[in-house]
Amino acid sequence: MKSLLLTLLFVIVTTLSFSQEVSYGIRGGLNISNLDFDPDPTFSNQHRNGFAFGGFVDYGVTEQFSIQLEVQYSAEGAKADELRADYIQMPIMARFSLGEKFTVGIGPMVSLKSWEEQDVFSTFTFSGVGGVEYMITDELFVDARVHYGLSNILDKDLTNLEAQNTTIQFGFGIRI
Incomplete structure (x- = not known):
């Protein structure tokens, strides 16, 4: 298992070190998020409007493909105070270019x-x-994203409900 992990790490580092272009930047955005409960809760569950901001590094592997690593703060969850969920997030995105823009x-x-x-x-x-x-432009961009929770965000020891966070994010940013 160790050798497999070391080989994978070596391939990633080698690929990224030969990348054509590395760009950095910052982005911010508006979140519209909600919690999807199972079973349905007996209380009101309304969406939460929040925000996100952070930075990224985009490693160009080819002209058409890159890997973007981010660190961002994101205000998510539901509208009720006890259902607000604020996170430090790390998305890792495989990005494919569909033309120049x-x-x-x-x-x-x-x-x-x-x-x-x-x-x-x-x-x-x-x-x-x-x-x-x-x-x-060459530096400014707008984006739209969807985050869909794959794991239960509630502690199973403290509640019998399960919930996944679903977020739609509209963002803007600048590449440096």
Whole structure:
């Protein structure tokens, strides 16, 4: 198992070190998120409007393919105070260029709970993320993404409910 992990790490580092272009940047956005409960809760569950901001590194493997690593803060969850979920997230997106202006991306995302007061939420969650980006200029872009929770964000020891976070994110950013 160790040799497999070391081989995979070597391939990733080698690929990224021979990449054609590395770009950095920052992005921010508006979140519209909600929790999908199973079973349906007896309380009101309304969506939450929040925000996200962070930075990224985009490693160009070829002219048509890149891998983008991000770290971002994201305000998600539902509208009720006890259902708000704020995270530090790390999406890793495989990005495919569809011409000079459009790019689509898909990948996994790991999230870390960013507060300690509400113990009902799990510390780590996993999601899938996908989106599209449009370059306005060589540096400025707008994007739209969807994060869909793949793991239960509630601590099973503290509640009998399961919930996944679903977020639609509209963003803007600049490549440096």
